[in-house]
Amino acid sequence: MLYDVVIIGGGPAGLSAALTLGRGRKRVLLCDAGPRRNAAAVNVNGFVTRDGITPNEFRRTAREQLTKYPNVQVRDVGIEAISGDVGAFEVSLSDGRVTARRVILATGMVDQVPDIEGFRALWGSGIFQCPYCHGWEVQDRRFGYLASSPEMLGFALLLRGWTRHVTVFSGGAFPVPGEQRELFARAGVTVDERGITRLVGSEGHLAQLDFTDGAPVSLDVLFAHPPQRQVPVVSALGLTLDAQGFVQVHELHRETSRRGIYAAGDLTTRAQSAVLA
Helix, strand or coil: CEEEEEEECCCHHHHHHHHHHHHCCCCEEEECCCCCCCCCCCCECCCCCCCCECHHHHHHHHHHHHCCCCCEEEECCCEEEEEEECCEEEEEECCEEEEEEEEEECCCCEECCCCCECHHHHECCCEECCHHHHCHHHCCCCEEEECCCHHHCCHHHHHHHCCCCEEEECCCCCCCCHHHHHHHHHHCEEEECCCEEEEEEECCEEEEEEECCCCCEECCEEEECCCEECCHHHHCCCCCECCCCCECCCCCCCECCCCCEEECCHHHCCCCCCCCC
């Protein structure tokens, strides 16, 4: 079957694309195999008219609204491969094959969480990426920020907008430069360069960080930006990526380096949230 557009990924970016293209009278197939990247999140926050909605309800409502457009089909199937060229892409599904004139990638990214005891269990409930998404609910509590590199240290200063209690951790991976320490001191941000051995918490709530030496630090919330990778079907396309591994797209048209294949949402930028996607 020939579609005008096959959309891969059923999160906010893919659903938005399906709605817009459906209203544009394009024949659309939206493929969504999951799992959701924000599966551990309790709410979608900061999305105007949808503030506080659960991720499941967000998707259910979006899919329900798509049913009024008979030219839009939603299927819970995976994508195994994409071949061909603009106007005639061959898209191999987990249950068959379709042809598409254009393809939109809305697959999100895969978070590669650090190998620290307790991290994965708290990811999305006691450990967050974005204070605009989750900071309001935990304002004025004890915040920590695990910086992945010296270039990412400045993010700790942003957290001061939600609390006076911020500690930045390097995890023993690198020394914090002197000029950065001076900035933190003026902002009232504490610096800890020790290696982290364990995150302690219960029922999704963080309590403390344990270290290779010295006393633990009590925390209520930890922010972190682990490395991310593209999903296999995107990696196999050989698209041009930026230095951080995100798919490069045309600023206006969102087309990738491969003609006829477009990308939207988290796989194109580190500025990641439902409303931005």
